[in-house]
Amino acid sequence: xxxxxxxxxxxxxxxxxxxxxxxxxxxxxxxxxxxxxxxxxxxxxxxxxxxxxxxxxxxxxxxxxxxxxxxxxxxxxxxxxxxxxxxxxxxxxxxxxxxxxxxxxxxxxxxxxxxxxxxxxxxxxxxxxxxxxxxxxxxxxxxxxxxxxxxxxxxxxxxxxxxxxxxxxxxxxxxxxxxxxxxxxxxxxxxxxxxxxxxxxxxxxxxxxxxxxxxxxxxxxxxxxxxxxxxxxxxxxxxxxxxxxxxxxxxxxxxxxxxxxxxxxxxxxxxxxxxxxxxxxxxxxxxxxxxxxxxxxxxxxxxxxxxxxxxxxxxxxxxxxxxxxxxxxxxxxxxxxxxxxxxxxxxxxxxxxxxxxxxxxxxxxxxxxxxxxxxxxxxxxxxxxxxxxxxxxxxxxxxxxxxxxxxxxxxxxxxxxxxxxxxxxxxxxxxxxxxxxxxxxxxxxxxxxxxxxxxxxxxxxxxxxxxxxxxxxxxxxxxxxxxxxxxxxxxxxxxxxxxxxxxxxxxxxxxxxxxxxxxxxxxxxxxxxxxxxxxxxxxxxxxxxxxxxxxxxxxxxxxxxxxxxxxxxxxxxxxxxxxx
Amino acid sequence: xxxxxxxxxxxxxxxxxxxxxxxxxxxxxxxxxxxxxxxxxxxxxxxxxxxxxxxxxxxxxxxxxxxxxxxxxxxxxxxxxxxxxxxxxxxxxx
Numbered sequence: 001x002x003x004x005x006x007x008x009x010x011x012x013x014x015x016x017x018x019x020x021x022x023x024x025x026x027x028x029x030x031x032x033x034x035x036x037x038x039x040x041x042x043x044x045x046x047x048x049x050x051x052x053x054x055x056x057x058x059x060x061x062x063x064x065x066x067x068x069x070x071x072x073x074x075x076x077x078x079x080x081x082x083x084x085x086x087x088x089x090x091x092x093x094x095x096x097x098x099x100x101x102x103x104x105x106x107x108x109x110x111x112x113x114x115x116x117x118x119x120x121x122x123x124x125x126x127x128x129x130x131x132x133x134x135x136x137x138x139x140x141x142x143x144x145x146x147x148x149x150x151x152x153x154x155x156x157x158x159x160x161x162x163x164x165x166x167x168x169x170x171x172x173x174x175x176x177x178x179x180x181x182x183x184x185x186x187x188x189x190x191x192x193x194x195x196x197x198x199x200x201x202x203x204x205x206x207x208x209x210x211x212x213x214x215x216x217x218x219x220x221x222x223x224x225x226x227x228x229x230x231x232x233x234x235x236x237x238x239x240x241x242x243x244x245x246x247x248x249x250x251x252x253x254x255x256x257x258x259x260x261x262x263x264x265x266x267x268x269x270x271x272x273x274x275x276x277x278x279x280x281x282x283x284x285x286x287x288x289x290x291x292x293x294x295x296x297x298x299x300x301x302x303x304x305x306x307x308x309x310x311x312x313x314x315x316x317x318x319x320x321x322x323x324x325x326x327x328x329x330x331x332x333x334x335x336x337x338x339x340x341x342x343x344x345x346x347x348x349x350x351x352x353x354x355x356x357x358x359x360x361x362x363x364x365x366x367x368x369x370x371x372x373x374x375x376x377x378x379x380x381x382x383x384x385x386x387x388x389x390x391x392x393x394x395x396x397x398x399x400x401x402x403x404x405x406x407x408x409x410x411x412x413x414x415x416x417x418x419x420x421x422x423x424x425x426x427x428x429x430x431x432x433x434x435x436x437x438x439x440x441x442x443x444x445x446x447x448x449x450x451x452x453x454x455x456x457x458x459x460x461x462x463x464x465x466x467x468x469x470x471x472x473x474x475x476x477x478x479x480x481x482x483x484x485x486x487x488x489x490x491x492x493x494x495x496x497x498x499x500x501x502x503x504x505x506x507x508x509x510x511x512x513x514x515x516x517x518x519x520x521x522x523x524x525x526x527x528x529x530x531x532x533x534x535x536x537x538x539x540x541x542x543x544x545x546x547x548x549x550x551x552x553x554x555x556x557x558x559x560x561x562x563x564x565x566x567x568x569x570x571x572x573x574x575x576x577x578x579x580x
Numbered sequence: 581x582x583x584x585x586x587x588x589x590x591x592x593x594x595x596x597x598x599x600x601x602x603x604x605x606x607x608x609x610x611x612x613x614x615x616x617x618x619x620x621x622x623x624x625x626x627x628x629x630x631x632x633x634x635x636x637x638x639x640x641x642x643x644x645x646x647x648x649x650x651x652x653x654x655x656x657x658x659x660x661x662x663x664x665x666x667x668x669x670x671x672x673x674x
Contacts, residue, residue, distance in 0.1 A: 043630040047655040052630050157632065178632065208672040210631065210651050217630045247673050323652045323669060330674040482632060482647065 003424060004182045009409075010038040010153070012399050013173055013188040015160045016222065017041035018049020019385055020375030021194030022143040023392030024399075028192075029150040031400050037152050038186060040173060042485070043217050044156045046144050050196055050215050050352070050376060051385060054137030056319040057255050058110075059123070059384040061131040062096040066120040069093040071127045073555040078564035079125070079279045080355055080381045081511050081524065083235065083532060086554050088380045091362035091394065092387050099390045100131070106142050109135040121259035125275040125565055130255055137319045158184050160221065161488050162419050163191060163229040163371070164411045170229050170370040171409040174419045181427075181481035183420050187411060189403040190370050192395045193358070194388070195222030197240065197376040198496040200489065202346030202451060203443035206247055209436060213242055213249045213345045214376075219489040220496035222377035223349060226358045227495060227543075231366040232534045234379045234548070235355040236503035238515045239347045239452065241283050245299070246343040250321035252299040254278060257312050262301045264342070266294035274568050278353060280513030281565045287344060287452075287514050298339035309335050346443075347451055349496055352376035352384050354515055359534055359548075364395035367536075370406065372399050425474075426487045432477020435486040439493060442469050446497050452517045454504050463501040469494045498543060499535055506545045507533050513565075608671045610652050611645035617664035618642040625656035625665055 011032060014025045017039050029037040041048055062072045072093045077084050100118075104110065111119040111132035122128040133139075147154060157178050164172030164187065172187040199214020210216045227233060243264070245252050252264075254276035263271050266289050273285050290297050301309055313335060317325035328334055351357035357379035364372045372395040375388035383391065426432065442465075449462025473491060478484040509525035510518045532548040611634065620641045626634045634656060635646035643656075643665075650670065657665040668674075 043632065044627045047628045047630050047653075047659070052655060053653050053658070156627075206672045208670055210649050211670065211673060212651075215630055215653070216649070216651050248669075322654045322658070323667060326667075327669050327673065330669050485632075486649075 003420065006177070006182045006184045008038060008184070008186045010036040010186060010188040011403055012190050012192065012396070013038045013040060013186050014192045014194060015040050015173060015225070016049065016194035016196060016375070017045035017154065018194060018196055018375060018388070019051055019139070019143070020388035020392035021049070021192070022147055023389045024192045024194060024374060024396040025152045026143070026146050026150045027393045027396035028400060029152045031396070038188070039147065039152050039154045040158050040160060040175070040186070041154065041156045042159045042178065042221070045147060045154055047140060048217065049140070050218060051139060051320070052215055053322055054139050054319045055133060055385050056136050056315050057133045058100070058131040058386045059255055060096070060129050060382065060386055061100055061118070061120065062093050062129060063100065063118050063120055063131065064097065066118070067127045067129055070555050072129065074557055074561065075124055075126050076382050077553070077555070077557055078562055079277070081565070082526075082530060082562045083355070083511070083550060084381050085361070085551060087362040087551065088360060090554055092380055092383060092390050095390045095394065096386055099386060099393065103389070106146065108133065108139055108142060123254050123258050123275070124277045125279070125568070130259065132256070134315050134319070159485050159488065160225060161423050163225055165229060165415065166410050166412070168230060168369060170368050171411050174416065176423060176481065176484065178481050178485040181484070183423070185416060187409045189406055189409060190372065190399040192372040192374065192399055193222045193226060193377060194373070194375045194392060195225065195377050197348055197350035197352060198223050198492070199348045199350065200493055201348045201443065201496050201500065202446050203440070204249065204346050205343065209439060209443070211249055212348070213244060214348055214350065218376070220349065220492040221489070222373065223358065223499065224492040224495040226366060226368070226371065226373060227499070227535070227537055229368045229371060230537055231368040231371055232359040232536045232546075233357065233499060234359040234532050234534045235351070235357065235381070236349060236499045236535060237507050237533060238280070238355040238512045239500065240350040240354045240356065241347055241452070241514055242278060242345040242353060243283065243286050243342055244345050245324070245327070246296070246341040248324065248327045249345070250316070250324045252340065252342055256315050257299065257301060260308055260312055261304050262299060262312065263303075265298050265300045265339070267296060267298070268294055269300065270294070272570055274570055279565050279568070280354065280515035281568045282513065283344065283515065284513035284517060285569045290344065297342045299342055300339050301335045302337060302339070306336060347446065347500070349500065350376045351379045351381060352388065353382065354512070355379055355381035363398040364391055365398065370402065423488065424484070426476055426478040426484055429475070429477030430479045433472065433475045435476055435478065435483055435490055438469075438472060438476045438490050439486070442466070442490070442494055442497055446500070450497070450500050450504065452514050453519045454517065455519045456505060459501050459505050463498065463505070466494060466497045466501060502543055502545055503533050503535055607648050609645045609648060610650040610668045610670050611656060612666045612668065613643050614664045614666075615640055615642045617662045619662055622661070625660050628655040628659040630655060
């Protein structure tokens, strides 16, 4: 088969035009007015990435007078049971406020107090870092305008399927046009991956493939691209699991309703968690309550003043997941009169919310030369939107220095032919297994075998299925470039499932609350497991596991502080009080 | 016998299964386009969709939901300049 080939050259190519990628491309192009910065987007930049429809707040704003950089680094270290590369978290924290000022300049509207100060809220267990952005639906429009003004070459509807290599060095991107089907070859001196979370990993309980918490376009593309380029991934066993409205993929309590007085309660109407901030420890208590005799769990707002509830609805029904109001309407319930049933999300990989991602240092460098990563896919724990924007900029700045020093790009022609054969293979099987059946099966198996609580026997059985799915992919067919996109996402999803199984099997202890709760090793074991578990592709092409030590802290914590997130359950009244 | 063969032939014709050994299934799709309001050649909603599930229907030249892959994010509905689109919550979640 011969396909039309589109070839392009760039100084820097950014893959993924969400929050991190847009910021990276704007930063790079502004520094290189005559340079060639190319932004590749699988969807269309005006509505792509995790915040396609905007975001209602910054969850990790470190604003002088409200929080310090050191406090934040400590809080994130304890929320992650100590397993963090503190230098990377510190670099984010140090640059966080200047990013907020930049957003302010760009016209992003933040909630301010009557005196004009940022109206910071406390949601985390210890400090105050949540800055509401009630008109955050504008954010993607603002970024799109800035990309145009900077003169970035934006290429929409092209999907990256592999990175172009020169030995160990990353020198570009291979992919295809999801509308026309052309094979796309981009040579570049440096590549910045900003492809978002692996959000299409677990299957939502509804069985609806696209009912995921994350934008379903974020199928783990970046995890797989980095892996096949030889880069290390880390903390993959620290899954993303979020508390959501039952059957609806929108979050409920913590960041919007919490500061306004909303409560997470059990079926008796009792609160049971100390802090609604999304940590694995909170999720473990949530999971326990859900499956106890006091389940299910509800979002309770009807004790609030009607005008407060109206304000909550105004934000929640307009930004991030604006179909939320329509969902409640279809169920015949509302925040004024009813408690809203909550549940937990399908599992995913996402460093924006937990800590599973591509290994990066404080310069945004991966372990593959020439390859940078930012946003949900790059492991800077709990980095959220502001972390994506900040690290997009950090990656661009460091890639700019890197391209000044490296030699010209050379890529061997065999790679192009090999990828063309692999990529377009499914089009030669129009009657092959349909992509949605393949995907449903893999993701159903992810639920069956990887959803915490985890155990060795279950995960090994799951891993066998995921290895068999590699053969099944050879039978999956496509009849159009659109279907081919879904088939290639099926490859990414399968790769991520294998990673999730292998990393979880390797770490023989429990850590991060529900995120890595193992029934066969229920205790946290610092003696043997105070380290990073990383994955990479070995020279034979197999997925291998390795460990890296946790580097000495730059912001020291007392041993007792390291357990700061371990007591998140509200203590039950003692027996004497109960019988009194 | 001949009668039952005949019935099978009619079933195949009605089900459009000839030369196409696939099952067909009807879906209740979330994105509903009001063809009277939708502007031919506009394509704004098609650009907006993060999962690219919308396309121009070649018969009507209007937008329609071509792939059952909607995230019900409302991008198409919010961006449509003619208010021609309504996104329903997918049936499985309603």
